[in-house]
Amino acid sequence: MTIEMISVLCAALAVAFGAIGPALGEGRALAAAMEAIARQPDASGTISRTLFVGLAMIETMAIYCLVIALLLLYANPFVK
Amino acid sequence: MESPFGFETLFHLGPVPISRAVVTTWGIMAALVLISWLGLRRARPDGGPVQTVLEILVGTIEDQIRAILQRDPGPYLPLLGTLFLFVVSANLSAILPGVKAPTSRIETPAALGLIVFLSIHWFGLKVQGLGGYLGHFLKPNPFLLPLTLLSEFTRILSLMVRLFGNMMSHELILAILIYLAGFILPVPFMLLGVLIGVIQAYIFTILATVYIGAAVGAVET
Numbered sequence: 001m002t003i004e005m006i007s008v009l010c011a012a013l014a015v016a017f018g019a020i021g022p023a024l025g026e027g028r029a030l031a032a033a034m035e036a037i038a039r040q041p042d043a044s045g046t047i048s049r050t051l052f053v054g055l056a057m058i059e060t061m062a063i064y065c066l067v068i069a070l071l072l073l074y075a076n077p078f079v080k
Numbered sequence: 081m082e083s084p085f086g087f088e089t090l091f092h093l094g095p096v097p098i099s100r101a102v103v104t105t106w107g108i109m110a111a112l113v114l115i116s117w118l119g120l121r122r123a124r125p126d127g128g129p130v131q132t133v134l135e136i137l138v139g140t141i142e143d144q145i146r147a148i149l150q151r152d153p154g155p156y157l158p159l160l161g162t163l164f165l166f167v168v169s170a171n172l173s174a175i176l177p178g179v180k181a182p183t184s185r186i187e188t189p190a191a192l193g194l195i196v197f198l199s200i201h202w203f204g205l206k207v208q209g210l211g212g213y214l215g216h217f218l219k220p221n222p223f224l225l226p227l228t229l230l231s232e233f234t235r236i237l238s239l240m241v242r243l244f245g246n247m248m249s250h251e252l253i254l255a256i257l258i259y260l261a262g263f264i265l266p267v268p269f270m271l272l273g274v275l276i277g278v279i280q281a282y283i284f285t286i287l288a289t290v291y292i293g294a295a296v297g298a299v300e301t
Contacts, residue, residue, distance in 0.1 A: 049148070053290060056283050060238040066245050 003078050011069035018065025025058045088185075101182035108169050108182070137165075148286070149293045156292060159199055163192065164285040171247060171277030175270060181277070184247035186240075193240035196288045197232075204295030216297065239287055246280050 033051040037044045089097040119130035127135070141161045145153035167183065174181035182188040204213045217228050250273050257266045 045147070049286065052283055053286055056242065056287055059242065063238060063241050063245050066249070067241055 003076075007072045007076050007079065011072040014065045014069045014072070018068075019062050022058050022062040026055055029054055029058060099185070099187070100180060101185045101188055104173060104179060104182045105170070105188060108166065108173060112165060112169060144286075145289055148289050149296075156203070156289070159195075160285055160289055160292075163195070163288060164281055167192065167243070167281035167284050168278060171281055172274060174247075174251070174277070175274060181247050181251070183243055184251045186244050189240040189244040192243070192284070193236045196239065196291065197236045200291050200295045203292050207296040212297075213295070216295075235287075235291065239284065243280055243284055246276060250276055 029051065033047055036047050040047075088100045090100050090103055091098055115130070116134065119128075119134045123131060138157075138161060141164060142153050142157055145156055145160055149156065170183045170188065171181055173179045174184070201213075204216070208216065217225060250269075254266050254269060254273070257269060
């Protein structure tokens, strides 16, 4: 296998496996927020704002994987 | 395929290459200034429709900032409101034919991230003073100082890459759909792109507000 083939494979693996954890985490966070809004509809503004910030924090992990994949595909230091 | 880290030069201004994102950015800034100037040129208590829309917009942003910071939004409103309006119009400029969103290139989110990074420390020093601001790095535990300093940089990096990654990947998905399926199928995804653009601008502004709020000691992160 050449270094290009390995890079493409690793980019796909990084995004594929890196998306699993944040997806599960965002699902749990969203479920908890919906339950909280159903219990206390008055606090829905605060809850959804906190939810957005929290989702952004969780999403960061998937974004790091995306950065790794993009670096491997477009700015690979090992490919001349 | 064209690299998202690439640099698309339109023309040269002397020795300086001017990229497409810079031209779009200046166009958006000119449009925002023009709309504000036209709407507030003759500002009256019973203003016209443009003035009313601008007042509603500024009032809504002010309320949101006050709800997060729990204090007077006056000093923070110019920066954060301009950030939100610029990011929202930059994200939505992609729906105009022939225009590419400048936020889908790495350099525009990097510049916005740098502005947020510098203004966090500016507001922190101004509100808390030198001793108080440096003390808040030692706040939970002095042993965590290296991690606190590291997170100052990583959170700005993720703020920048979040905006860039979302806008760039949306552009990439549209390109792949047009290549695979022709001209009608991408239309619902372009509608989704409007939603994504507004949400990402909201998240960018909310996170900048929360970071500034943590620096001035208003909110805990």
